[in-house]
Amino acid sequence: MRRIETHPFIIAAVLFLLAWYLGFPMRAHSAPLGNVACTLIQDAASGETLYQNGVCDQRVSPASTFKVPLALIGYDSGILSDANTPNWDYKPEFKAVKRDHKTVDPTIWERDSIVWYSREIVRRLGAKSFAGYVSKFGYGNMDVSGDAGKDNGLTQSWINSSLQISPVEQTAFLRQLLAGKMPVTAKAHEMTQAIMPSFQAGDWTVQGKTGSTRLGNSKDKRSLGWFVGWAEKGGRRIVFARLVVDTKRTDIPKGLKTRAALLKDLPDLIR
Numbered sequence: 001m002r003r004i005e006t007h008p009f010i011i012a013a014v015l016f017l018l019a020w021y022l023g024f025p026m027r028a029h030s031a032p033l034g035n036v037a038c039t040l041i042q043d044a045a046s047g048e049t050l051y052q053n054g055v056c057d058q059r060v061s062p063a064s065t066f067k068v069p070l071a072l073i074g075y076d077s078g079i080l081s082d083a084n085t086p087n088w089d090y091k092p093e094f095k096a097v098k099r100d101h102k103t104v105d106p107t108i109w110e111r112d113s114i115v116w117y118s119r120e121i122v123r124r125l126g127a128k129s130f131a132g133y134v135s136k137f138g139y140g141n142m143d144v145s146g147d148a149g150k151d152n153g154l155t156q157s158w159i160n161s162s163l164q165i166s167p168v169e170q171t172a173f174l175r176q177l178l179a180g181k182m183p184v185t186a187k188a189h190e191m192t193q194a195i196m197p198s199f200q201a202g203d204w205t206v207q208g209k210t211g212s213t214r215l216g217n218s219k220d221k222r223s224l225g226w227f228v229g230w231a232e233k234g235g236r237r238i239v240f241a242r243l244v245v246d247t248k249r250t251d252i253p254k255g256l257k258t259r260a261a262l263l264k265d266l267p268d269l270i271r
Helices: 007-022 062-075 107-111 114-123 127-137 168-177 186-194 252-271
Strands: 036-043 050-052 198-201 203-212 223-233 236-246
Touching: 036 168, 036 252, 062 107, 062 114, 062 127, 062 168, 062 186, 062 203, 062 223, 114 127, 168 186, 168 223, 168 236, 198 252, 203 252, 223 252, 236 252
Parallel strands: none
Antiparallel strands: 036 050, 036 236, 198 203, 203 223, 223 236
8 A cells, every 4th residue: 555645744733733832823814704803902103002802813804994995095096085075976876775875975975884985986996096006005905806707896896705804904004094104195194084984982082984794695694893993082092993793683784883882892991
């Protein structure tokens, strides 16, 4: 009987165990996605982690949190002008839910999370420029190809599709945005921050964006909720990302529920 060479497998096993023992980081996002809960808070200037709980390096769909980088893209490319321009009217071909059948400007777009407005920005940008911006930003896995075989990267890639990002990558992106270090104009940095929805969490003034979507295919019962952004109090500034992925049904979009929970928790998490 032919002898099977086992040495490479033994060596690989030994190296894995050694890495685990020494505490080298493992790629959690390469594992199958199950339930995920992460809260990550960092100092905006230094990047020091002030609070972390849960799995924070698992990549998932950014859903509507992608409106943050998309605002940068819109203002840098000239498609967006200011907080209230352009004003675009709803059209039946957008096939949006009824609540989104209205005239929308950049501020309303972020506040009410209007998907058709995002798609119009990307459509006007074009596939090449869109992919170029996402690549320059180093945003998550930078994959805006969309669903395999469907040619829907311009309309779907950031919603339960090819583009994925982890909470760790979200906060890294936000720190660069706040520092004015993204590869876009100063106006794009300024306007993106200006149109982010604002909230209060105790003494903290919070700005951020939610995201909600189903995950996987029609048989998959999981959904996600994001809330990412930054907060300020007494001259101190932090960035944060909270992500929840599970099968629990909610009476409101999971992103809104995630936001409400983070706003409630924040004053006790960071003193």
